[in-house]
Amino acid sequence: MIRFGIALLVLASLLAGMTWMAHVQLWIEHLPSFFYQTSVFLVFSTTVIFVYLYKIDKPAFFTQLYLLTMVVKLIAYGAYVLIMILEDKEGAMMNVVFFMILYFAFTALEIAFLYGKITCQNRPE
Numbered sequence: 001m002i003r004f005g006i007a008l009l010v011l012a013s014l015l016a017g018m019t020w021m022a023h024v025q026l027w028i029e030h031l032p033s034f035f036y037q038t039s040v041f042l043v044f045s046t047t048v049i050f051v052y053l054y055k056i057d058k059p060a061f062f063t064q065l066y067l068l069t070m071v072v073k074l075i076a077y078g079a080y081v082l083i084m085i086l087e088d089k090e091g092a093m094m095n096v097v098f099f100m101i102l103y104f105a106f107t108a109l110e111i112a113f114l115y116g117k118i119t120c121q122n123r124p125e
Contacts, residue, residue: 001054004113005047011109012043015102032098033091034084039102041080046106049073053114062118077103 016039022028032038049069056062081099085092 001051004050004054004109007109007113008043008046008050008106011105012039012102015105019098028094030091030094032095033088034095035098038080038084038095038099042099042102042106045073045076046110050110050113054117059118066114 016035019028019031019035023031053062053066053069056065077099081096084095084099088095
């Protein structure tokens, strides 16, 4: 579980740094207005969901809980994106693109670590 936390923080730092460098290099005009809020929100929510799912030992219950967390994530993240759009209509595109990049990267990392745990659990001894 600690490896996931370290990997998540490294990935978040890498993506934030790449975004900042894109701004410095003038590849993007300005940083997303929700840059820090989105980064913190997604790191925190991904960590909470991963820790909760990682502690599940029953494969059948894991599947149901994983699907439930996906539904809750989609609703919560949809609300967050709507708030971003309503708060900053001019920068909405930049904010949503940044959000989606982080979302896909963090979800891929979460799936990779959970897949490793599940396949190790189901391995015959």
